[in-house]
Amino acid sequence: MEVIIRPDKEKATDLVAKIIAKAVQHKPGLVLGLATGNTMEPLYAELAAIHRDEKLDFSLCRTFNLDEYVGLKAEHRNSYRHYMNEHLFSKINIDIRNTHLPSGTARDLDSECEKYEQKIKECGGIDLQLLGIGKSGHIGFNEPLSAFFSRTRVKALTPTTIAQNSPLFEKPEDMPKRAITMGVGTILDAKRIVTLVLGKAKSEILAKAVEGPVTSMVSASALQLHPKCVVITDEE
Ligand code: GLP
Secondary structure, eight states, rough: OOEEEEESSSHHHHHHHHHHHHHHOOTTTTTTEEETTTTTHHHHHHHHHHHEEEEEEEOOOEESSEETTTTTTTTTTTSSHHHHHHTTGSSOOGGGGGEEETTTTSHHHHHHHHHHHHHHHHTSSOOOEOOOOOOOOBTTBOOOOOTTTTOEEOOOOHHHHHHHHHGGSSSSGGOOOEEEEEHHHHHHHEEEEEEEESSGHHHHHHHHHHOOOOOSSSSSGGGGGGGTEEEEEEEO
């Protein structure tokens, strides 16, 4: 695992944008794993700016998001599909049919999870997976004690995650308590992983993830096992 510390949030975010832009230039049909959360908003704005100003071409890219809330329709303003359309997909020239998120409203959630894994396989696997880390140490929504071999499935969210994400909901109590998420095993199968973690509030969990023991108590510590993982962070 390589850890790169940039002086501030902007420089760390710019570096991740450059890495993604270079990967897309190098392989126009890149299979890109995507994440959500506040950390990613400036990153997606930067990618949209690179597309606008430097004509970065996403037309052949395929994307797979890490997770989606169970029970939220795609149109719900707090769904991750809505987040991705708003922050990235509507601002670049990607074919929306090539963008994938699990459906949180599928009638059969288990079969939705299996289909998601299958689709990733059919696309040849994820070339570059972008990740953030939640305060509980989760990657995707792999809460503590997620098996390192886990695949896409439904997970119950922990009180820490509910406390972190519920303020984004109009009525915080409406935040779903379950989500579909790629498993830790699914994430570790990506050929390359780029993790962006910013700010003081994440410093303690980041230290556990990169310097602590590899343990399912901190899902992000599984990244230490990946042969090609870079963590980009700021001084704070
Ligand atoms: C959510 C997502 C994670 C993301 C995390 C961090 O819980 N499921 O994939 O890494 O938020 O979010 P933020 O960047 O807002 O701290």
